[in-house]
Amino acid sequence: MDKIAVFLCHCGDNIAATVDIKKLKEELSKDGDLLVKDHMFLCSEAGQQMILDTLDENKGIDRVVIASCSPKHHWNIFKDCIKQRLNAYMWEMANIREQCSWVHSNKEEATKKALALIRGAIGKVKHHKPIGTIEIHVNRNILVVGAGIAGMHASLELADKGFHVYLVEKEASIGGNMTRLGRTFPTDDCSMCTVSPIMNKVNSHPNIELLTLSEVVETSGRPGDYKVVVEIRPRYVNPDKCTGCGLCTEKCPISIPSKYNLGLDKTKAIHIPFDSCVPNIAVIESDVCLKLTKNRCGICEKVCPAGAIEYDQKPQRRELNVGAIIVATGYKQMDLYNTEYNYEHPDVITGLELERMIVPSGPTGGKIVCPSDGRVPKTVTFIQCAGSRDRRYKEYCSNICCMYSVKNAKIVRAKIPGATINMCYIDIRAPGRRYEEYYKTFRENDIKMIMGRPSEIMETPDGKLYFDVFDKATNKLLRIYSDLIVLATALEPSEGTRKMAEILHLQYGMDKFLSPLHVKIAPVDTTTEGIYIAGTAEGPKSIQDSITDAGTAASRAATILKDDSTTIDLTTAVIDPARCTKCGLCIEACNYHAISIEGEDYTVIDMACKGCGKCVSICPEGAIEIRHLTGAQLRAQVDSILESDPDSVIAYTTETCGYNAADIAGTSRMEYPPVVKIVKLPCVGRLSVADILYPFEKGAKGVMIFACPEGLCHYIDGTEAAKEKYEKAKEILKEKGMDAERLRFIEILTPDGQKFQKVCKDIAEYIC
């Protein structure tokens, strides 16, 4: 065995006042394999120099233990120091400040615990092996799915940085829902005037390859190197020849409801999707075209001066190679047919339908009318939260409806000065910059605000719309007859969003919107490295928020695509092919799709693996290990702690919440009994039933498992996985006639030092 260097830090008197460093030195020096040194401030430059000098003078030393503060504090400082002489992972840190000197006052007990913690680290470090790095090839192309405002913005950001972008759009034109809007809050800008230049820029950008009428149907590969299959529907019009003159549309005999105008007017089987669409060329709807369905007609081919019509186009498949993917597949409006909102009535419309009427070039020429008969409404009523904040439909708030209804009501007020305008609402949510001010200017208009939700929208026998609503503000039950009712319809994920979740194995919530890796600190990342979300695919949000998202997603993608190759530390799982029986349990357990079958064997995709160790906990053959916490290391640490101090409770903690809570208890000087000795894990999901029971076999007085609270696990569901094993371990203890109360499972949050202190006191009291 090579020698191990142990460095003890006094931390001024932060450690030395409570822990007898001299005694530690004496005790540890009894072991001839250890070279023990101490320093007043090990993290100082002088302290680090001492470490380097020691390693230079003693060439036999190939591993190090540092007993000092919490690794949360100075891990990187010591790692960078040791990296200069040894492999960056050939050392271990024992936390004798937050977990010892700051939480115990009895010097003798604290010293005894410090010794146990250090011996635990020594035991563990003996099993350390150098952890290498690998270089991974990165394909620097990128795929953006969905060409709404978020997708277009992300594409431009990346294209301007020099990346080659494939922008895939399901519809015949790019632009998305923003092209349908009349004006946008809180500036009352004309939406098309804002979005049109962006569309043109996307179309003409040399680094963006636009694929319209296209859908992603298949993906495979790993972060940095994805293969994506895109299916391209035929347009039946040659894009290079079509000039967008519109003669074909004029002559086409088949009328269909316009999808772009949400059925508010008609278009033809061959049409240009909308004014200033991109690309500005015609498309044939194959399911209604006479030529394509019945092989008759063919008028468009005859009249097209450019000879652009090609009925014999076939669907194509194209394979793209990309390094990262941004999903910007957007939202759609919820279907409110067959509800109490009476959406079947033509004069009950959605906010988006009203937007089409606001646009001067829209189906009504910018006039607000009742779709049933084209008359100008005398009473217009807005009903908020139609389908949103409703457990029967969509439980969430759709975020933008308050502001767009406020805007639309203002526009209706300006367009029909004599009309009565009502708005039924629960509360008005205006939390963005300049939103409250916008709402204030809205209140200067004469709009009747009714604080209540109608129960149902009914019609009189002659078809007039009315409803009863209780106004909480005036305490009156009102009956309101309306010519036009505008529903602030809930937003839901588009079909494309749902499809992409399936194809890319992305996590999504109960609401079916895609879930980011972390709602707060990783809002555009997904559980798969190299796949990012932008815009309303992640949840209802405004244009400005979608653009912020898109910029963030582009930046995240650029980070992993910055070089042709990338180097990563292999703190990942590794499979022993000789022991692997290919049962598939690890593939099922892995939330990151990091285990793939290559040829005969299972292998870990190092770039996808997050190193949580959940796979380790379920492998029945012990064929899989994480390099940074092998079974041997874990057992050795437990062994050494218990050898040093048999009266110990082993506390497994997650690297995040559990360990942090203990640190908070430390920094707040919350004393707890010294029997508790912490063993840090990346995630409690790493624990197998055997790992949980192992300390009991070695004589531990108890075992505690500190997990991040369910739903807040940093690796998605490690807490649930650990809980399952905890239950099993408890059963086994009971079967063996042992005291199952000595095994405890605690869900804890980072700031909850108080809870940490309490549960430690509880178990100590119980076992004594």
Add this chain to the structure above:
Amino acid sequence: MSENSTTDLFNMSKPDGEKYNELVRQLAVLGIKNPSICFQCAKCTSGCEAMKLLELQPHSIMASAKSGFIDEILESDLIWACVGCYKCKERCPQEMSPVEVMFVIKNWYVSSGKSLPGDYQKILQGIITKGYIQDPLEVLDRENKSWNRDLLGLPQIKRPKDMKSFASAISQLATEKL
């Protein structure tokens, strides 16, 4: 619920935490969620049939229930105006059930031995003694001629055959349910 910190200055009453917990418990037995989830959109009151007649405001019943002023609901004659159409439960966006909150509290009221307020007692008496809320009435036409079901050729209404056992069955059913 920590009730002692709040006082209703109109009648110096305080929220009753125990009654609130009991209400939550009994609603849970019926599979109904905690009233505290209600966010007071007043959709129930907008559609309430009893609101139109007697100004019953289910959302305000829910608000009182949420804040623990259960006695106020218990003493209110208004809850007896609920016709039990269940529209409030059907339409509630938060899956609350004002109608059942009122049923639970009406049951408490009766089981505490109090008699029903005013006309509702008459309705109950009518059912127990005649089998109906009230006997079919005779009506006068414009010529002051009196009509009843016989004269109009309408069939006789069936009554419970044994009025005594019907009455005891109804009473037993009512008390058992409570």
